[in-house]
Amino acid sequence: MNHLIIAPILLPLITAVVLILLSGHRALIRTLSLLSATALMGICLWLLLTASDGQIRLYAPGNWQPPFGILLVLDQLSALMLLLTSVLAFFSLAYAVRGNDAPGDKLHAMIQFLLVGVNGAFLTGDLFNLFVFFEVLLISSYGLLLHGRGHERARSGLHYVVLNLIGSALFLIAVSALYGVTGSLNLADLAAKIARLDQADAPLAATAGVLLLVVFGLKAAMAPLYFWLPRAYAAASAPVAAMFAIMTKVGVYAIIRVFTQVFGADAGNLANLIWPWLWGLALVTLVLALIGALSARELRIQIAYLVVVSVGTLLAAVALNSEAALAASLYYLIHSTLICGAMFLLADVILRQRGELLDHIAQGPRLRQSGLLGALFFMAAIAVIGLPPLSGFIGKVAVLSAAGTAGDAVILWLIMLGGTLITLMALSRSGSTFFWRTHERIEPAAAADKGALLAVIGLLACIVALSLAADPVLDYAQRAAAQLQAPELYLQAMHDFQVHQEADHEREQQ
Amino acid sequence: MEALVALIIAVLVSCGVYLLLRSRTFPVILGLTLLSYAVNLFIFVMGRLRTGAPAVIGSSNHYADPLPQALVLTAIVIGFAMTAFLLVLALRARAELGNDHVDGSAAIGEKPVQPVRPLEEDEV
Numbered sequence: 001m002n003h004l005i006i007a008p009i010l011l012p013l014i015t016a017v018v019l020i021l022l023s024g025h026r027a028l029i030r031t032l033s034l035l036s037a038t039a040l041m042g043i044c045l046w047l048l049l050t051a052s053d054g055q056i057r058l059y060a061p062g063n064w065q066p067p068f069g070i071l072l073v074l075d076q077l078s079a080l081m082l083l084l085t086s087v088l089a090f091f092s093l094a095y096a097v098r099g100n101d102a103p104g105d106k107l108h109a110m111i112q113f114l115l116v117g118v119n120g121a122f123l124t125g126d127l128f129n130l131f132v133f134f135e136v137l138l139i140s141s142y143g144l145l146l147h148g149r150g151h152e153r154a155r156s157g158l159h160y161v162v163l164n165l166i167g168s169a170l171f172l173i174a175v176s177a178l179y180g181v182t183g184s185l186n187l188a189d190l191a192a193k194i195a196r197l198d199q200a201d202a203p204l205a206a207t208a209g210v211l212l213l214v215v216f217g218l219k220a221a222m223a224p225l226y227f228w229l230p231r232a233y234a235a236a237s238a239p240v241a242a243m244f245a246i247m248t249k250v251g252v253y254a255i256i257r258v259f260t261q262v263f264g265a266d267a268g269n270l271a272n273l274i275w276p277w278l279w280g281l282a283l284v285t286l287v288l289a290l291i292g293a294l295s296a297r298e299l300r301i302q303i304a305y306l307v308v309v310s311v312g313t314l315l316a317a318v319a320l321n322s323e324a325a326l327a328a329s330l331y332y333l334i335h336s337t338l339i340c341g342a343m344f345l346l347a348d349v350i351l352r353q354r355g356e357l358l359d360h361i362a363q364g365p366r367l368r369q370s371g372l373l374g375a376l377f378f379m380a381a382i383a384v385i386g387l388p389p390l391s392g393f394i395g396k397v398a399v400l401s402a403a404g405t406a407g408d409a410v411i412l413w414l415i416m417l418g419g420t421l422i423t424l425m426a427l428s429r430s431g432s433t434f435f436w437r438t439h440e441r442i443e444p445a446a447a448a449d450k451g452a453l454l455a456v457i458g459l460l461a462c463i464v465a466l467s468l469a470a471d472p473v474l475d476y477a478q479r480a481a482a483q484l485q486a487p488e489l490y491l492q493a494m495h496d497f498q499v500h501q502e503a504d505h506e507r508e509q510q
Numbered sequence: 511m512e513a514l515v516a517l518i519i520a521v522l523v524s525c526g527v528y529l530l531l532r533s534r535t536f537p538v539i540l541g542l543t544l545l546s547y548a549v550n551l552f553i554f555v556m557g558r559l560r561t562g563a564p565a566v567i568g569s570s571n572h573y574a575d576p577l578p579q580a581l582v583l584t585a586i587v588i589g590f591a592m593t594a595f596l597l598v599l600a601l602r603a604r605a606e607l608g609n610d611h612v613d614g615s616a617a618i619g620e621k622p623v624q625p626v627r628p629l630e631e632d633e634v
Contacts, residue, residue, distance in 0.1 A: 155607060
């Protein structure tokens with residue numbers, strides 16, 4: 001067993017506990033938190049390189065022979081998600097340590113706990129632990145969302161918490177119904193048992209499957225369950241909003257994982273259970289989010305709607321249910337997570353130089369660093385809209401070429417191309433209002449902190465790197481998608497897996 | 511016994527959903543609590559109902575499935591913590607927004623009254 005597989009869960013957990021104990025030593029907390037995020041990035045990179053050989057690695061923390069006991073699974077998809085999370089966390093924390101973590105010093109510990117939950121959700125190999133890690137990441141996200149003060153945070157926080165608690169209840173119902181029908185919670189084992197399911201039990205399992213879609217859809221902000229998102233994300237502080245860019249993707253990941261592996265093409269009576277539903281819902285999400293982005297009056301609300309746009313695009317690509325579309329959606333997932341994180345950080349830098357107006361899209365004072373911030377905004381906008389040459393364009397081209405032009409896919413072409421135009425209009429409106437349609441007066445605000453600016457530039461540099469390295473990344477995504485589409489590989493890996501046996505001499509010593 | 515347990519779960523869920531749809535935070539919290547009770551019962555029942563069967567293999571010929579019992583324990587703990595958190599949050603929203611409506615406004619079109627008391631720096 002490779003013990004490093006559990007490190008992405010343990011490292012943030014230990015860091016978080018240490019950070020709580022160090023309460024009061026702000027400088028030390030910041031250093032430690034950033035160091036830990038850097039180390040996590042290194043570990044995740046190493047795991048990605050390990051996983052890229054196409055082998056599925058298992059880790060059984062309780063040393064029980066699977067399918068029993070807790071199981072962690074490292075495959076190409078989970079390694080990719082882990083690395084993405086750690087990169088985003090690094091830059092969010094780099095932004096936070098430059099004085100954006102007030103009030104108090106608890107923000108870092110909560111972000112580390114959030115990382116425990118997110119990494120655990122990506123690594124876990126069974127459905128109940130997915131629930132547990134979801135709860136870990138949710139309770140940290142409640143804390144993070146409410147961190148600081150303000151009416152809007154209390155209001156949107158209440159909505160967010162209540163909705164997610166209902167979601168958790170539905171998740172438990174779905175999980176236990178699946179357990180009641182199949183007698184298993186391990187994803188690979190569940191897939192095998194669903195495939196051989198009795199005709200009479202199929203409706204109950206299908207109900208559980210659809211309930212899971214509702215739960216993951218709530219996390220992923222799929223229509224009609226996304227109404228909580230714009231206000232919550234806009235109300236959160238900047239590093240938190242940037243970090244939350246990965247949260248909707250956790251929902252998308254869970255949809256990909258459960259519905260390709262458990263309710264995928266091999267699932268017998270329940271094969272391809274949700275794709276027809278998901279296709280329609282994804283398109284509705286896309287259209288509604290585009291309207292939202294166009295009508296937003298504040299930049300952060302607009303970016304939050306762009307997060308929902310990316311979710312709609314991703315879910316539509318996933319619903320196409322082909323290897324090429326899945327690969328394209330993985331590439332687009334990396335792109336949209338990084339760019340939405342960058343946009344939230346950039347919006348915070350911009351709104352600090354606009355005095356009372358904050359990020360309202362209205363004529364205001366000239367920004368102190370208008371040139372620099374304008375250039376960064378322009379670049380981020382090009383990436384998020386999906387114009388060449390940056391990764392948004394590559395991702396959209398990959399999705400559309402995977403969709404083809406047969407049948408329903410034409411609708412996706414229409415909506416995505418129309419959506420690109422709408423996003424372009426929306427961001428042109430906010431960009432030109434912020435940087436060109438200004439008064440002569442310059443707001444007497446401090447220049448943006450260099451370290452915070454570097455965090456934004458770093459995320460944008462990641463986008464450039466992603467565009468330049470599109471070929472290897474798409475190649476990797478292709479292999480990850482192929483691995484996902486072959487659930488028998490997981491069963492085989494589990495079958496071959498040997499738990500740690502006590503060697504003879506160890507037993508003699510006892 | 512199955513019918514009775516199913517009926518209890520159904521009543522708990524319907525009461526929970528009804529309370530969830532109320533407009534004040536306290537009934538909503540009560541609704542969530544009822545819903546989580548129903549869910550806990552449901553998880554337990556999914557291990558099948560057996561009387562007089564220990565959850566230990568080997569002690570008798572009949573044994574109950576121990577896994578749902580472990581799951582329900584986890585779910586109870588998590589649900590309890592979440593309810594406590596939500597209560598604190600509802601109190602804070604009451605203090606910051608000046609009323610206990612879930613949308614933070616006493617009625618549609620009515621402006622929220624002034625917050626009861628602004629929070630101090632070290633309270634946040």
